[in-house]
Amino acid sequence: MIPKLSALARDNPVPKKCIFAGCRARKTKHPVSLLELESVSKSFGGVTAVNNVSLTVEPGEILGIMGPNGSGKTTLFNLVSGALVPEAGEIFFQDERVDGLPPYRLCHRGLARTFQLVRPFLGLTVEENVLVGLGYGREKLTGAPARVKTAELLNSVGLGGRSDRLASTLTVMDRKRLELARALATSPKLLLLDEFMAGLTPSETAAAIRLIRDMQRGGLTVVLVEHIVWALLDVSHRIVVLSAGEKIADGAPTNVAKDPHVIEVYLGETI
Numbered sequence: 001m002i003p004k005l006s007a008l009a010r011d012n013p014v015p016k017k018c019i020f021a022g023c024r025a026r027k028t029k030h031p032v033s034l035l036e037l038e039s040v041s042k043s044f045g046g047v048t049a050v051n052n053v054s055l056t057v058e059p060g061e062i063l064g065i066m067g068p069n070g071s072g073k074t075t076l077f078n079l080v081s082g083a084l085v086p087e088a089g090e091i092f093f094q095d096e097r098v099d100g101l102p103p104y105r106l107c108h109r110g111l112a113r114t115f116q117l118v119r120p121f122l123g124l125t126v127e128e129n130v131l132v133g134l135g136y137g138r139e140k141l142t143g144a145p146a147r148v149k150t151a152e153l154l155n156s157v158g159l160g161g162r163s164d165r166l167a168s169t170l171t172v173m174d175r176k177r178l179e180l181a182r183a184l185a186t187s188p189k190l191l192l193l194d195e196f197m198a199g200l201t202p203s204e205t206a207a208a209i210r211l212i213r214d215m216q217r218g219g220l221t222v223v224l225v226e227h228i229v230w231a232l233l234d235v236s237h238r239i240v241v242l243s244a245g246e247k248i249a250d251g252a253p254t255n256v257a258k259d260p261h262v263i264e265v266y267l268g269e270t271i
């Protein structure tokens, strides 16, 4: 007798997709984190930039990452976004193993980032910059629907009315807004912001915090690296601290700010 397909499927569950031949299916835990790093390491020559780091990002949270210069924050973002491949460890996004995938495939799965040094297409207009993100993102919007969506995105980041300006003529804050609109145009589930608030005035920083909160309320999960400690502690639900590539703290902002080890290596004094 030929068994029914449903019975076959029940008795022979398909192992979770894995990008590496020979690796084992994952023991799923519930609830599933949006992003999970397990013992991830990456070195450059003799420098271990990220050393055996494990962390999770839960759906809907704002996770802040802080640490001194050279502690591995940008390298961590490069590993998560596919610009670098870890030497050891595993990275899971929505419970699927993703380390080794190129950035465009991670983008199509819903992961977007902004760069420490913003990189708009300077010779394109504000609108054209966002249209590029829409064309390459998850939804691949073009034509009239893309223009409508671009106007919405530019309004949401505070660039409404400036769509015809050349990107090269924008202020630092407005270039950051544009970088954000371009990242949001790819319809991310997880957004990585690398020093988004660097170079902003206090009132611009407050505006950036409001923007990040608005995005999170709209359903986005955000991981941000920042040196402006008050802003990071204010906006984040949870903080991870790196020092010399290692994770030295992971917890609520109030607890992390009081942690003696964090104070010693980074803060210098109690906040």
Ligand code: ADP
Binding pocket: 044, 047, 048, 049, 067, 068, 069, 070, 071, 072, 073, 074, 075, 076
């Ligand atoms: P952070 O963002 O916390 O300032 P980075 O991740 O940029 O730190 O750098 C961590 C360490 O790795 C530093 O010692 C840095 O010099 C080194 N590093 C980062 N990227 C590279 C690279 N592409 N080549 C060589 N060394 C690198």
Ligand code: MG
Binding pocket: 073, 074, 075, 116
């Ligand atoms: Mg950095």
